Amino acid sequence: MSEIEFAPISHDSVTFERESVLRALCSKLPLVLERSVSDQVSWCSGQIEVLRVTSSPESSAKIAKRKLSVVLVLSAASPLSAESVSPDFFIVGASSCSMTKELRRALSQASATHPCYMLTVSLNPELLQEVVSQVPHEVEKAANMPVDSSVTGDQNQCSGNQNCRATQAELMTLERMVDLHLQGIDYDLPFLLLLKELYFFVLLAPHGHILRQLFSHGAPEYKIAQAISFLRANLRSDITMESLAAEVYMAVPTFYKHFKQITSLSPLQYLKRLRLYEARRLMLTESLTAAAASYEVGYMSEQHFSRDYKKLFGRPPLQDLKPIFAAHL
Secondary structure (H helix, E strand, C coil), rough: CCCCCCHHHHHHHHHHHHHHHHHHHHHHHHHHHHHCCCCEECCCCCCCCEECCHHHHHHHHHHHCCCCEEEEECCCCCCCEEEECCCEEEEECCCCCCCCCHHHHHHCCCCCCEEEEEEEEEHHHHHHHHHHHHHHHHHHHHCCCCCCHHHHHHCCCCCCEECCCCCCCHHHHCCCCHHHCCCCCCHHHHHHHHHHHHHHHHHHHHHHHHHHHHHHHCHHHHHHHHHHHHHHHCCCCCCCHHHHHCCCCCCCCHHHHHHHHHHHHCCHHHHHHHHHHHHHHHHCCCCHHHHHHHHCCCCCCCCHHHHHHHHHHHCHHHHHHHHHHHCCC
């Protein structure tokens, strides 16, 4: 039997596939927002977000507000056609973005008729650290690999949180996140798997060097990831700032500063959010009552729980439970 020979994948083929994914994302992101009649929609416990902006100052401000995250910016300043793809920019990093002239120019053309779309994925320090720990040798090799600008684009070797070009693998993962949301998937699990997949591709890409540096042992981000793991494992416990800082061997002021820089929340605010999302999961997937769910995550007052729940999700817990009650009638 003769050996099967595979033709090498050409650069033109890779470029075509990448542009096909970009074109699909350009058509799907508006659908996400149309369904909610809003300019901003988030899911997966707020870790994935789509935004529509119609002016340059608004765009720049919303990018600058991103904390530790990756942001895909699709500029629809000109109508999309079969021959062209909207300019795309991929930001890997945190706030105070150093935007390139090309991105600023694209944002300056955003308008109500041709808005700019942003797909933002917050970087979960705990989940990211898990990925790093599972593929340490691959991450180390990626740190030393040369940049192939013919495939990834000449902006891919960026420093800090400058603009890069997303790889085809990263774009395909982002598209699947959007597809699942459009299909009405309301559980976090499939999205968390896709988050890990995205982190994997970013870590192995040339522009992933900022994440590789952030989550090396001894870095503040590494310790914050450990603190978040501790919070998840002790949702019901009465945790103080002092005890949490001591858990990761950091001084309280330093710990507080780095925690808020990375997550945009204080440690206790983050704990409250973890509790609320876990309570919501218990109600929707395990049919717990609001009272039982609030107790399971450490709330002593159901009234306090309902108030915090409504503040985060925009509706009281009973409203989320109505479809479940109706299904059992």
